Amino acid sequence: MKFLNCILLLFTVLTASCQKKIKDLAVSIRYNQVGYAVGRPKLISVVTEKEFDKASYTIRDTNKEIIISGETAKSSLWKDSGEYVSIIDVSSINIAGEYELSIGGIQQKIKILKTPYNSLSEAVFKYYYFNRVSIDLNEKYAGKWKRTAGLLDDKVKIHSSAATKNRPEGTIISGSKGWFDAGDYNKYVTNSGISMYTLLSAYENYSDYYKTNVFHIPESGNNMPDILDELIWNLDWMLSMQDPFDGGVYHKLTGLKFSGAIMPNEYNLDRYVVKKSTSATLNFAAVAALASRIFSNFDTKKEYAKKLLEVSKKAFKWAKEHPKDYFRNPEGVKTGQYEDDDLLGEFQWAAVELFITTKNKKYVNDIQVEVISNEVPWWQDASALALYSITKHKSKFKEYINVGLAEKKLLEKASELRSRIETEPMRVAMKGKDYVWGSNGVAGNQLMYLVKAYEITNDESFLEAAFVGLDYFLGRNGISISFITGIGEKSPKFPHHRISEADKIEEPVPGMVVGGPQPGQQDKCEYVSKMPAKSYSDTWCSYASNEVTINWNAPLVYVVNALQYYQIKNFK
Ligand SMILES: [Ca+2]
Ligand SMILES: [Ca+2]
Structure with missing residues (x-):
C-alpha cells in the first residue's frame, strides 16, 4: 500500500520523491x-x-x-x-x-x-600531563592511570644523519621531558610547533582565565598558571633539540622504529636525535619567540624568557641560511616523518612572532601579508598562525604591513566556516575534503578559527557558530559518539595509544581527541562504512582513524576553555 501511495504521489506531483514517515x-x-x-x-x-x-x-x-x-x-x-x-x-x-x-x-x-564544559575543559588539557615523558605519574594527579616514568630520554645519541664536528655520531645528549607526540613514544619538533602555538596563544588571549584556573597537575599552586607549567615541560625538551653550536634544530627524537604496544617503562630501544631540518628550526623559532614574550611577564622567569629569545633568533638565522633542508627519514629510521616541503607559511609565522617579541624591523621586512594563506592550519601549514598573531598584535604592525589584508583574509575563511554551520544540512563546519587523516584536527582548528574571528571582531555570530560547531566533537556527528575519551555517554574505548593499550586499565586515558573519520582506511582495520563522515573504527588497530596526538587536542583546549571562559563570564 505504501508503495502504491508513493507511485500515486509520483504521478500527481512531478517533483515529489518517496519520503517515508x-x-x-x-x-x-x-x-x-x-x-x-x-x-x-x-x-x-x-x-x-x-x-x-x-x-x-x-x-x-x-x-x-x-x-x-x-x-x-x-x-x-x-x-x-x-x-x-x-x-x-x-x-x-x-x-x-x-x-x-x-x-x-x-x-x-x-x-x-549554565557551564557544561567544567570537566571537559580540564580533561582535554590534562591529556598533556598524561602523556608527559620522563616523570612518574602519581595517583594524586593521574588517578588509576598512574604509571612510572620509564623512558627518561636523558641519554640520547646523535644519529649519523645529525653528526657534526662538534657533535659527532654517537655523542650523548639529554633530551628529557616533553610529551609523547601521539600513540607512539617519539617526539617531533614540527608537530610540537603548531601544538605549542595553540596552547601559548590560549594563554596569551585568556590569561586572566588561566591565571586562576587549576588543572590539578603537580605544579598546581606554585604561583605559575598551570597551562604554562605544562608548556614548560615541553619547551624544556624543545630547547634540548637545538644544536647550541649552530642554532639548527633536530627534526625529531626517536627510536629507529616504532615500539610494540608496551608501557614506557618497558621501552628498550636506543633513542636518537635525527637530522636537522628547516621545518623543525622554523617551528622552534616561532614557538620560542612567542614563549619568550609570555614568560617575560613573570619575575621568576626573566632569565628563561631571555634564553628563549636568544635561541629563537639563532634558529631563525640558521633557517635563513638553510632554507631548503627538507626532512626525509634517513636510511634505517622508520618512525613518523612530518615532512614539510613548503615553508613559506612557517617563515612568515616565525618572522611574525620574532617581530612581535623584539619589535626589531629586520623581522618585519621578511613579512608579506599578500603571500600568507588563510587555510585552516595544520602541522604542515602554519600560515594562518601568522594571520592570528598579526591581527592580535595589529597596533605593532600597522605602520609596516597591510594589517587590513591580514584581517580580511582571516575573516573570509572564518565567514565560510560560519556559513557552513549556519546552512549545511548537518549544521557542522566539516565538509567534503575536510575528512582527511586526523579529520578531528581539522574540525578543532576550524572551531579555533571561529573563536579567533570573534576575538578580533566581537561579532557574536562567530562565537555562536563555535558553540554549535563544538557539538560535532560531542556527538552530533556521523558516528553519534563523543570523539574525546572519557567524555559523553558514548566515547572511544580503544584509541591507538600505546599507554591505553598496554596499561591493563579498562578505560583509556581520558581527555584524548581521536583522529576521527576519513575514508582512506589505510590501516585496513574493520570499518562499518566508507562514507567520509562515518569511516571510523574504534579499535586499537585503527591508527588511521583512532590515534591521538598533541596537535589534535590543542585546538580543543583552546576552544573549550575559551567557551568555558565566556560562559563563566555570563553567569558571574
Ligand atoms: Ca601552577
Ligand atoms: Ca608548510
Whole structure:
C-alpha cells in the first residue's frame, strides 16, 4: 500500500520523491552528549538512512510538561554521511535542566547547563600531563592511570644523519621531558610547533582565565598558571633539540622504529636525535619567540624568557641560511616523518612572532601579508598562525604591513566556516575534503578559527557558530559518539595509544581527541562504512582513524576553555 501511495504521489506531483514517515525508519538522534549551554544556540540532529517527511516532535521537562512542540522540516541529504537529517532547534530553552525529546516513537534525554564544559575543559588539557615523558605519574594527579616514568630520554645519541664536528655520531645528549607526540613514544619538533602555538596563544588571549584556573597537575599552586607549567615541560625538551653550536634544530627524537604496544617503562630501544631540518628550526623559532614574550611577564622567569629569545633568533638565522633542508627519514629510521616541503607559511609565522617579541624591523621586512594563506592550519601549514598573531598584535604592525589584508583574509575563511554551520544540512563546519587523516584536527582548528574571528571582531555570530560547531566533537556527528575519551555517554574505548593499550586499565586515558573519520582506511582495520563522515573504527588497530596526538587536542583546549571562559563570564 505504501508503495502504491508513493507511485500515486509520483504521478500527481512531478517533483515529489518517496519520503517515508519517520516512524517507519530507524532514527538516530545526534546531540551534544555533554550538554548545551544556556544562552547559546542548541541544535539536535534527527538522522535516518532514508529521506523522511516533516515529523512532529515534543520537548518535555522533567515534570513531563511540554516545553516545545513542533514539526521538523523535510529531511535533507548530508552528503558526507549519505544520511538524511532534520534539525530541531531548542535554543529558546534557557533554564538549566534535563529535557526529553520525543520524535518518531523514540525518546532522547538532553541536558542544558549554565557551564557544561567544567570537566571537559580540564580533561582535554590534562591529556598533556598524561602523556608527559620522563616523570612518574602519581595517583594524586593521574588517578588509576598512574604509571612510572620509564623512558627518561636523558641519554640520547646523535644519529649519523645529525653528526657534526662538534657533535659527532654517537655523542650523548639529554633530551628529557616533553610529551609523547601521539600513540607512539617519539617526539617531533614540527608537530610540537603548531601544538605549542595553540596552547601559548590560549594563554596569551585568556590569561586572566588561566591565571586562576587549576588543572590539578603537580605544579598546581606554585604561583605559575598551570597551562604554562605544562608548556614548560615541553619547551624544556624543545630547547634540548637545538644544536647550541649552530642554532639548527633536530627534526625529531626517536627510536629507529616504532615500539610494540608496551608501557614506557618497558621501552628498550636506543633513542636518537635525527637530522636537522628547516621545518623543525622554523617551528622552534616561532614557538620560542612567542614563549619568550609570555614568560617575560613573570619575575621568576626573566632569565628563561631571555634564553628563549636568544635561541629563537639563532634558529631563525640558521633557517635563513638553510632554507631548503627538507626532512626525509634517513636510511634505517622508520618512525613518523612530518615532512614539510613548503615553508613559506612557517617563515612568515616565525618572522611574525620574532617581530612581535623584539619589535626589531629586520623581522618585519621578511613579512608579506599578500603571500600568507588563510587555510585552516595544520602541522604542515602554519600560515594562518601568522594571520592570528598579526591581527592580535595589529597596533605593532600597522605602520609596516597591510594589517587590513591580514584581517580580511582571516575573516573570509572564518565567514565560510560560519556559513557552513549556519546552512549545511548537518549544521557542522566539516565538509567534503575536510575528512582527511586526523579529520578531528581539522574540525578543532576550524572551531579555533571561529573563536579567533570573534576575538578580533566581537561579532557574536562567530562565537555562536563555535558553540554549535563544538557539538560535532560531542556527538552530533556521523558516528553519534563523543570523539574525546572519557567524555559523553558514548566515547572511544580503544584509541591507538600505546599507554591505553598496554596499561591493563579498562578505560583509556581520558581527555584524548581521536583522529576521527576519513575514508582512506589505510590501516585496513574493520570499518562499518566508507562514507567520509562515518569511516571510523574504534579499535586499537585503527591508527588511521583512532590515534591521538598533541596537535589534535590543542585546538580543543583552546576552544573549550575559551567557551568555558565566556560562559563563566555570563553567569558571574
Ligand atoms: Ca601552577
Ligand atoms: Ca608548510
